[in-house]
Amino acid sequence: MAILTNGPNGGFSGKVGSVVGYKWKNKDVIRGLPRKSHKPRSEARLANEQAMKLIMKSLKPLKIIVRRTFRQAAESLNMSAFNLALSINKKLAIVGEYPELTIDWSQFTISKGPLPGLTQVTTAWVGDGLKVTWNDNSSEPDAGRDDQVTFTLYSYKFDHWFFFPNEATRSTTQCTLSVEDDWVGTEVELFGFFMTFGGETVSDSHHCHVTALVNEL
Template sequence: MAICKVGPFGHPSGKIGNMVFYMLNGQPVCRSKGKPGKPSLKQLANRQAMAVAMDLLKPMKDFINVSFKRESEGSVKNPHNLATSYNKKQALTGDYPNITIDYSKVILSKGTLEMAADLKVSKGTDGLNLSWNSSIAENGVEDDILMVAVSHPTKKRASLFLNAAKRGDGSCFVPLDREWMMTAQMEVYVCLKSANEQLISDSAYVGNVNGLPESSLEKAEKEHYKVIKARFDQVATEYEHKKMDYAEGVIETKAFRYLEKEYQVLKEKLKHLPGKPS
């Protein structure tokens, strides 16, 4: 049963039939309730896109709550809603069921504050070294604060530094205290905020550290290459052993020719087969 607190023409609160009415961030919302039917291809694609975006953004919640705080104020969206919306539109690539993240297009903040130029990252012994051009061309001050987000996608985690350095410093060191962090994939992002957090810059992608992990396709190709290579090595050994006997007429011609044919086919196949060790 639903209740209309402000009369028959107001927004109800509760259940009417298979519809549920409630307030969300000051906005009246209505959704259906019940067992859904078989999802369409578009629905499946949207679900995967949402899951991929959430895997990226969920570990960076504290960063996003600051970076999208000003933009979310006065709207029905919270900072995480904004981040999800931006990245579902801009940072996803591929089609269902192979939707992935284009890390260079990830958006973690939007604003008018000038972003630093010439951003660079390098790996140290137990952390990352960041550097940037501290000069100011349009707006901003030396006391603007650098925020750093280091995404660890393979672990579904992130290392966040909300007050890493000042714009005027021109460089900083970001400590990473877990051994696996220094070897796993890292994607590095920064933005600048004013000291009073009233202004923020667009986020910037600094780069990848430790490369990308192998995809499921690449792993399958490598395994397939190993199987073919093992068979080729077996055939090649037998072929080389019997080649001299064939030349001397000791073995039957037909059997040897079958062996020779397989040897040649496998040898040619290995030349063009993906998955070959680099």
């Protein structure tokens, strides 16, 4: 059953036959219900499904972040922030041949925006965590000394993401990300981005692969 929201000439909410009506960004939208197909799925379709599963698995733990960090880029495209993150990463970060598709983390992104990003990033495992340094590029147009930097770490060992929101500012040029003892020295993927103090504007994310220490191999 569907409900007319603005009388007989308005939009509707619910199912009518083979379509569903709903609200999205204050707009009345309808979409068709998926149709069952009895045809064997092609290899291209199977590859697309595998790629989607890989990206969804990686982005799902980051949903709260990407809803904010892709918001500005998504508005002009009339897309949701999460769907834009999904589309970009599926297009750029999937490598290999089906059924051996994998994620190229160097092409994976968790933030999309015009703010100048991290440059000259170095990492090193230290006693209490991961030390990260970067260049103070606050003299670039639109960059601010007080832009805040957020980092995320993906651990291969634990198949888990760890978050460090607003860890430092652009001008401080370094910080140490404190992690659990069993994370120290392991192989991780690091992503970082800048955000203005009010959160209106973000930078593209920067990626670094952090290798494991010898005693962790």
